[in-house]
Amino acid sequence: xxxxxxxxxxxxxxxxxxxxxxxxxxxxxxxxxxxxxxxxxxxxxxxxxxxxxxxxxxxxxxxxxxxxxxxxxxxxxxxxxxxxxxxxxxxxxxxxxxxxxxxxxxxxxxxxxxxxxxxxxxxxxxxxxxxxxxxxxxxxxxxxxxxxxxxxxxxxxxxxxxxxxxxxxxxxxxxxxxxxxxxxxxxxxxx
Amino acid sequence: xxxxxxxxxxxxxxxxxxxxxxxxxxxxxxxxxxxxxxxxxxxxxxxxxxxxxxxxxxxxxxxxxxxxxxxxxxxxxxxxxxxxxxxxxxxxxxxxxxxxxxxxxxxxxxxxxxxxxxxxxxxxxxxxxxxxxxxxxxxxxxxxxxxxxxxxxxxxxxxxxxxxxxxxxxxxxxxxxxxxxxxxxxxxxxxxxxxxxxxxxxxxxxxxxxxxxxxxxxxxxxxxxxxxxxxxxxxxxxxxxxxxxxxxxx
Numbered sequence: 095x096x097x098x099x100x101x102x103x104x105x106x107x108x109x110x111x112x113x114x115x116x117x118x119x120x121x122x123x124x125x126x127x128x129x130x131x132x133x134x135x136x137x138x139x140x141x142x143x144x145x146x147x148x149x150x151x152x153x154x155x156x157x158x159x160x161x162x163x164x165x166x167x168x169x170x171x172x173x174x175x176x177x178x179x180x181x182x183x184x185x186x187x188x189x190x191x192x193x194x195x196x197x198x199x200x201x202x203x204x205x206x207x208x209x210x211x212x213x214x215x216x217x218x219x220x221x222x223x224x225x226x227x228x229x230x231x232x233x234x235x236x237x238x239x240x241x242x243x244x245x246x247x248x249x250x251x252x253x254x255x256x257x258x259x260x261x262x263x264x265x266x267x268x269x270x271x272x273x274x275x276x277x278x279x280x281x282x283x284x285x
Numbered sequence: 286x287x288x289x290x291x292x293x294x295x296x297x298x299x300x301x302x303x304x305x306x307x308x309x310x311x312x313x314x315x316x317x318x319x320x321x322x323x324x325x326x327x328x329x330x331x332x333x334x335x336x337x338x339x340x341x342x343x344x345x346x347x348x349x350x351x352x353x354x355x356x357x358x359x360x361x362x363x364x365x366x367x368x369x370x371x372x373x374x375x376x377x378x379x380x381x382x383x384x385x386x387x388x389x390x391x392x393x394x395x396x397x398x399x400x401x402x403x404x405x406x407x408x409x410x411x412x413x414x415x416x417x418x419x420x421x422x423x424x425x426x427x428x429x430x431x432x433x434x435x436x437x438x439x440x441x442x443x444x445x446x447x448x449x450x451x452x453x454x455x456x457x458x459x460x461x462x463x464x465x466x467x468x469x470x471x472x473x474x475x476x477x478x479x480x481x482x483x484x485x486x487x488x489x490x491x492x493x494x495x496x497x498x499x500x501x502x503x504x505x506x507x508x509x510x511x512x513x514x515x516x517x518x519x520x521x522x523x524x525x526x527x528x529x530x531x532x533x534x535x
Contacts, residue, residue, distance in 0.1 A: 111294070115294060141288075149293060152302065156305055156309075250389070
């Protein structure tokens, strides 16, 4: 079963519901991380949400279009469900964990050509400040690009936004990031 | 099997959850595509009437009145149909967004493409005469349509003091004169001095005309230019006697 593709697993699940466990096993960890990155809720709450997401996925299996990757499709369901959950509970998603902030710091720094000899602690402080100030739409894109390592096409599909918009959001996040660094007198970087 | 998978499978069994049938998704998609298509068509109809009203507008009149063209355009734009077109572009976008491919396109690009498609459909309908017929149907049957859409033009042609007078020809008189009833139900004698209209087929009773000229007295108007009303005009309800006669003939 491990060697079967997601598309094959979907076909088999539609014939025999028990086979859904293979898809769940494959995506459980990834999606749990993603849920917590979107919301920074507890492990227990994240697992509850994940169960709801898997059930929703199962119910909508006949809507899966094999033209797209299954992983992108289930990420879209996850994103929509988490956002919908916070809308209903009227809670605000919490910020990223310290660990994820660190990963984000390294990846953004690398992607945006910030010199590696900068005081990492200082940059991390600046980035935490930036991320705190960042609009949700920028954070969502940054999480998918740098933490979930999705490409532009996949991000566009998951967030249901045009690719051009995704690129614009990332560029704006980059500009805001630079502004914060400049505000903290960190100007010695290539643009 | 781990905990989450077990819980999910148990819930699926317990609540007898099944994957929704494919036809449900196909139906939903068809509805969105169908509504999208319908919105495009209605947008095209709105565009065709906008084109019709622009083409039959009295573009030569601002000069006569000494008004600026922008002010004239502002006054006579078919706002009703512009609002309809805008609304259906919005409805089309909403439905398109809910299709599989809709998310790929920005709203601004969608609007531009939609307007282009509406204009193409609009010109097509206009050239086939459909725009004129649809506008007439609305005029004759939709309450308040003349008020909403044609009022500025009617008002413009009710300015005898400014040399603009319109109305229905009710009686042909001698010496190139005829009587009209204007849009405020006032009767006028028109003295026709327009050489072009004298050459053309004669003015008939029942037609709506536009005349440019000058007021002579309270009920006489000297016309230097006359033409048949461009575009549509609301038919007045016929007197009962005339309707009964028509029914007997038919």
